[in-house]
Amino acid sequence: MKLTDISGDINEWFDGSGPLADIVISSRIRLARNLAGYKFLSRCSVAEKSEILDKLKDILMSLELGDKISYLSVDKTPALDRHLMVERHLISRHHAFGKGPRGVVIAQREFFTAMINEEDHLRLQVLKGGLQLSQCAVQINRIDDMIEERIDYAFSPRYGYLTACPTNLGTGIRVSVMLHLPALKMTGQIEKFLNASRDMGLAVRGLFGEGTEAAGDFYQLSNQVSLGISEAEVVAQFENAIIPEIVEYENAARNQLLSKEPDVLDDKISRAMALLRNAHLISSQEALFLLSHLRLGINMHERMGASTPAIEKLCKISAGGADKPLNLSITTINRLFMLTQPAHLQLNCGKTLDAAHRDVLRAQIIRSALNG
Amino acid sequence: MQCQICQKKEATIHLTEITDGVRSEMHLCELCAQEEGIAVKSQLSINELLTGLLATQPSDDELFGDSEHELSCPHCSITLTQFTKEAVLGCPYDYEVFEKQLQPLIEKAHNSKTVHRGKVPSKTPKETKKQINLTALRQQLDAAVQSEDYELAAKLRDEINQLK
Numbered sequence: 001m002k003l004t005d006i007s008g009d010i011n012e013w014f015d016g017s018g019p020l021a022d023i024v025i026s027s028r029i030r031l032a033r034n035l036a037g038y039k040f041l042s043r044c045s046v047a048e049k050s051e052i053l054d055k056l057k058d059i060l061m062s063l064e065l066g067d068k069i070s071y072l073s074v075d076k077t078p079a080l081d082r083h084l085m086v087e088r089h090l091i092s093r094h095h096a097f098g099k100g101p102r103g104v105v106i107a108q109r110e111f112f113t114a115m116i117n118e119e120d121h122l123r124l125q126v127l128k129g130g131l132q133l134s135q136c137a138v139q140i141n142r143i144d145d146m147i148e149e150r151i152d153y154a155f156s157p158r159y160g161y162l163t164a165c166p167t168n169l170g171t172g173i174r175v176s177v178m179l180h181l182p183a184l185k186m187t188g189q190i191e192k193f194l195n196a197s198r199d200m201g202l203a204v205r206g207l208f209g210e211g212t213e214a215a216g217d218f219y220q221l222s223n224q225v226s227l228g229i230s231e232a233e234v235v236a237q238f239e240n241a242i243i244p245e246i247v248e249y250e251n252a253a254r255n256q257l258l259s260k261e262p263d264v265l266d267d268k269i270s271r272a273m274a275l276l277r278n279a280h281l282i283s284s285q286e287a288l289f290l291l292s293h294l295r296l297g298i299n300m301h302e303r304m305g306a307s308t309p310a311i312e313k314l315c316k317i318s319a320g321g322a323d324k325p326l327n328l329s330i331t332t333i334n335r336l337f338m339l340t341q342p343a344h345l346q347l348n349c350g351k352t353l354d355a356a357h358r359d360v361l362r363a364q365i366i367r368s369a370l371n372g
Numbered sequence: 373m374q375c376q377i378c379q380k381k382e383a384t385i386h387l388t389e390i391t392d393g394v395r396s397e398m399h400l401c402e403l404c405a406q407e408e409g410i411a412v413k414s415q416l417s418i419n420e421l422l423t424g425l426l427a428t429q430p431s432d433d434e435l436f437g438d439s440e441h442e443l444s445c446p447h448c449s450i451t452l453t454q455f456t457k458e459a460v461l462g463c464p465y466d467y468e469v470f471e472k473q474l475q476p477l478i479e480k481a482h483n484s485k486t487v488h489r490g491k492v493p494s495k496t497p498k499e500t501k502k503q504i505n506l507t508a509l510r511q512q513l514d515a516a517v518q519s520e521d522y523e524l525a526a527k528l529r530d531e532i533n534q535l536k
Contacts, residue, residue: 039448141491144491148494156467157503159467159487164460165461166461170488227486228508228511232490
């Protein structure tokens with residue numbers, strides 16, 4: 001697989017379908033595993049790392065996943081390609097910019113990746129659009145079973161699957177749900193959500209952008225505890241309790257905006273639209289921030305039938321002054337989120353660009369998508 | 373509003389207490405509230421966990437007289453000091469070698485849990501699987517008794533007896 005094959009479009013999990021996809025962007029489960037009989041990576045020689053890599057690569061590439069799978073040697077991949085994989089959530093930053101022999105196995109439709117020699121020997125990941133944690137759990141468990149038939153994992157009856165860092169011990173599971181919560185932010189309730197999540201022992205991170213800041217009102221919520229609680233219990237907690245509750249709060253905040261502060265809502269949407277349709281320079285941070293408001297407007301129209309003046313206008317935007325409406329959909333906006341990220345911009349135009357030139361190109365792409 | 377204790381940070385935790393009909397209010401920042409034992413900090417980063425680990429260990433000098441003899445893993449030769457620096461262990465055996473020392477860190481990271489519950493490799497011998505199940509059930513039973521959920525406790529006890 002060449003990364004340019006996938007860099008021109010959004011991932012399947014970001015296509016806007018899937019249960020509760022207006023608020024829940026995606027569901028992800030990852031499992032951390034290590035091979036029995038080997039040291040953890042920090043104490044492995046280069047030769048040992050290569051041995052682990054070859055062994056796992058062979059097994060993973062022979063898996064029957066119902067999709068074409070490809071392998072990439074991450075340590076031999078150009079930096080821009082590694083950036084792109086991070087932007088598409090295929091590999092972690094740690095894996096992209098780590099050291100030593102390491103690789104990644106990617107399913108063509110991007111629902112599955114396996115990082116070899118990240119922090120642990122093997123990190124499996126299954127990603128799906130909307131709230132689909134149970135489906136992720138079934139699939140990743142099946143893949144894990146297939147691998148386990150051919151190899152022995154480091155496992156102890158007392159501590160479960162043994163991981164390089166004790167924080168992943170036990171099931172080695174990390175459940176992450178990506179959420180879009182613009183209304184909670186606009187109504188000033190996002191702090192409450194963050195505090196409540198932390199009180200429940202969950203980790204909250206930003207989804208897009210650098211570091212942990214939640215750019216564009218996207219948040220990633222994950223479990224921290226992986227020992228003494230089964231995979232099914234963690235998944236059920238998220239799927240039946242935590243996420244539905246947050247979705248309810250976000251929906252309540254959207255209704256509150258509509259009924260009590262329609263002008264605040266319209267102001268944000270109209271300003272976002274005006275800037276995005278006219279700017280000639282736009283940073284990725286600003287783009288995320290503004291696109292988030294458009295995404296909210298379209299979702300409120302599609303899912304709640306909201307029709308404030310700004311939302312009406314947003315949904316009836318015409319191409320180039322013609323009468324034909326553009327039919328802005330969530331997919332259009334999601335595409336802009338994905339394709340205006342730095343590595344996507346550069347790979348898709350076929351050359352490296354500095355930040356200033358990226359801002360020009362980003363603004364151009366957004367203008368043409370929103371003006372027709 | 374400023375925190376009443378440090379007078380610096382914004383107060384985000386507001387406590388109202390009524391004792392003998394007298395109402396008193398406290399306004400604290402998150403950090404001071406944690407120190408006062410009012411707010412519980414549940415999200416610990418690995419670095420905070422590791423700092424805690426070193427602080428609870430007797431120093432090398434106290435243990436061995438000199439640091440050259442610090443306990444190291446016979447399989448990967450990592451020492452606890454190295455682990456606290458690197459934040460990752462050296463090999464699966466470290467969990468046995470440093471069992472005592474790692475216990476408080478594992479408890480903190482996993483909400484006081486110390487025994488695995490969940491998936492077991494399919495190749496694990498039946499008897500081992502049974503033991504894993506029993507340990508997990510006993511742990512749940514303890515928790516049920518402690519929270520006075522006797523209905524659940526009775527159910528768990530039946531399950532344990534069936535397995536034995």
